[in-house]
Amino acid sequence: MSAPAENIPVIEVTDxxxxxxGRRVLxxxxxxxxxxxxxxxxxxxxxxxxxxxxxxxxxxxxTSGSIKLFGEEITGLxxxxxxxxxxxxxxxxxxxxxxxxxxxxxxVALPIVEHSKLDxxxxxxxxxLKLEMVGLTGFEHLKPxxxxxxxxxxxxxxxxxxxxxxxxxxxxxxxxxxxxxxSVVDILTKDMTRKLGVxxxxxxxxxxxxxxIGSRMIMLGTGPNQGKIxxxxxxxxxxxxxxxxxxxFINGEPDGPVPLKLSKDxxxxxxxxxxxxxxxxxx
Amino acid sequence: MKSYLTLxxxxxxxxxxxxxxxxxxxxxxVFRQMVAIGVRAxxxxxxxxxxIGLTMAMQGAGALRKMGGLSYVPDLxxxxxxxELGPLIxxxxxxxxxxxxxxxxxxxxxxxxxxxxxxVMAINPIRFLVVPRFLAMMIMLPVLTVFGDWxxxxxxxxxxxxxxxxxxxxxxHRSVTRAETWDLLSGLIKSVVFAWLIITIACHxxxxxxxxxxxxxxxxxxxxxxxxxIMLIANAILTGFFFFS
Numbered sequence: 001m002s003a004p005a006e007n008i009p010v011i012e013v014t015d016x017x018x019x020x021x022g023r024r025v026l027x028x029x030x031x032x033x034x035x036x037x038x039x040x041x042x043x044x045x046x047x048x049x050x051x052x053x054x055x056x057x058x059x060x061x062x063t064s065g066s067i068k069l070f071g072e073e074i075t076g077l078x079x080x081x082x083x084x085x086x087x088x089x090x091x092x093x094x095x096x097x098x099x100x101x102x103x104x105x106x107x108v109a110l111p112i113v114e115h116s117k118l119d120x121x122x123x124x125x126x127x128x129l130k131l132e133m134v135g136l137t138g139f140e141h142l143k144p145x146x147x148x149x150x151x152x153x154x155x156x157x158x159x160x161x162x163x164x165x166x167x168x169x170x171x172x173x174x175x176x177x178x179x180x181x182x183s184v185v186d187i188l189t190k191d192m193t194r195k196l197g198v199x200x201x202x203x204x205x206x207x208x209x210x211x212x213i214g215s216r217m218i219m220l221g222t223g224p225n226q227g228k229i230x231x232x233x234x235x236x237x238x239x240x241x242x243x244x245x246x247x248x249f250i251n252g253e254p255d256g257p258v259p260l261k262l263s264k265d266x267x268x269x270x271x272x273x274x275x276x277x278x279x280x281x282x283x
Numbered sequence: 284m285k286s287y288l289t290l291x292x293x294x295x296x297x298x299x300x301x302x303x304x305x306x307x308x309x310x311x312x313v314f315r316q317m318v319a320i321g322v323r324a325x326x327x328x329x330x331x332x333x334x335i336g337l338t339m340a341m342q343g344a345g346a347l348r349k350m351g352g353l354s355y356v357p358d359l360x361x362x363x364x365x366x367e368l369g370p371l372i373x374x375x376x377x378x379x380x381x382x383x384x385x386x387x388x389x390x391x392x393x394x395x396x397x398x399x400x401x402x403v404m405a406i407n408p409i410r411f412l413v414v415p416r417f418l419a420m421m422i423m424l425p426v427l428t429v430f431g432d433w434x435x436x437x438x439x440x441x442x443x444x445x446x447x448x449x450x451x452x453x454x455x456h457r458s459v460t461r462a463e464t465w466d467l468l469s470g471l472i473k474s475v476v477f478a479w480l481i482i483t484i485a486c487h488x489x490x491x492x493x494x495x496x497x498x499x500x501x502x503x504x505x506x507x508x509x510x511x512x513i514m515l516i517a518n519a520i521l522t523g524f525f526f527f528s
Contacts, residue, residue, distance in 0.1 A: 057403055058403075059399055059402065059403065079407070082405075083405040083407075084405075086402075086403055086404065086405040087405045091400070091403045091404075093396050093399075093400055094396075095395060095396055097395065097396040097397055097399065097400035098397070098400075099392075099397050099400075099401075100391075100392075100395070100397070101388075110404065110406070111404045111405075111406075114404070114405075114406050115405065159404075
């Protein structure tokens with residue numbers, strides 16, 4: 001007998017490995033996201049968190065490992081199968097990724113028009129509702145080039161939510177927003193997950209926002225721990241983590257397990273291509 | 284090469300089969316692209332064809348006069364325009380103006396994540412972006428070619444009429460009686476083949492862009508160079524096939 005629907009994870013990633021030209025960017029990642037959770041993926045620049053997200057949404061294929069969305073394996077799916085899964089989730093890109101040739105309103109309407117046969121009047125109404133939600137009433141007729149970066153991101157969010165998805169992915173949703181808009185986007189995400197039961201996966205390095213909305217967190221490591229999960233748990237568990245790298249990251253300290261500067265010897269070795277010789281004329 | 288052939292297959296699928304499986308392309312977008320790719324290229328195609336017709340009439344007159352065959356100028360102008368120069372000149376203009384624009388636009392969309400965003404929204408970029416451009420090109424290049432043929436003949440006429448004292452009626456009569464339907468048709472078949480090559484190369488180069496603004500620039504150059512090269516080779520092959528075998 002299959003498990004009741006409530007207990008099936010919305011996302012289940014197992015032993016995900018991805019190599020680019022022999023370099024392991026993701027190294028055996030496993031995690032689950034349950035319905036209604038807000039999963040925060042954090043980590044320093046270049047730790048592979050955007051790459052991880054791109055695998056989960058099916059844009060990239062892993063070297064090995066398994067990714068299940070809504071209980072269905074997506075790594076081997078053909079285009080039609082992937083399209084069927086993708087209709088159930090929304091994605092907010094880091095840049096917003098709005099179509100420059102269309103107006104703001106047309107961008108938000110795009111998924112609705114493409115995937116439903118609704119009357120244009122109703123589509124119009126839905127677009128207005130979604131734009132109002134992100135505080136952009138009356139911006140329908142502007143082109144993406146005519147609005148600010150933060151506004152583009154909010155339009156991107158409105159578009160991601162256009163079809164009322166069960167699952168929302170956000171890549172750096174708050175980067176480039178002012179503090180007021182950050183809390184607006186946070187509250188929006190929180191409302192969706194707590195009130196509507198939407199599941200959210202948020203890639204971010206904004207710690208205030210992460211602890212405000214996250215119900216589960218994972219942190220990816222850098223350096224020797226590249227592409228591995230070094231910490232996982234609830235926000236409280238992460239805050240109490242004994243891992244130095246985690247503490248350095250959430251407290252934003254410049255130096256720690258992730259070094260600010262190389263040691264003097266390492267520095268010289270990198271510069272010269274060999275360690276400094278003891279009896280060298282320069283010493 | 285493999286990805287180019289795959290693209291051709293995908294275009295055929297999304298143009299011919301998918302609309303009957305409930306996944307139609309946007310007709311409105313086809314018309315929008317017809318304006319962008321075809322209508323906006325009209326002034327330049329007209330001017331170049333006119334000047335080519337003009338030049339050819341002048342050169343032809345110089346050579347034919349020595350043989351006492353001045354009355355053959357309209358034949359020369361009309362036949363070379365219909366069979367060769369009309370389709371060729373218009374294709375060159377469209378490559379430089381519209382093919383490059385398609386590559387640059389798709390390339391920019393690729394680097395700014397717009398194409399990935401479409402895919403993630405379960406909107407197929409071939410259906411949404413490529414098919415309208417493909418159809419617009421397949422329709423507009425032959426149309427522009429007919430127009431270019433006509434403008435070239437007007438160019439030839441203006442030399443004959445104003446410098447060589449031809450009667451307008453005589454010029455038209457000579458052109459029309461000398462040219463056969465096949466002459467026009469062969470040129471149009473060529474322009475259909477050119478349209479296919481230009482738009483598939485332009486879309487392929489655009490969708491393959493990697494790495495920012497520099498990649499877009501490189502792809503646009505590649506698109507123009509390859510389109511010209513392949514188009515000229517195809518032209519030689521088709522001429523050999525139509526008139527030399």
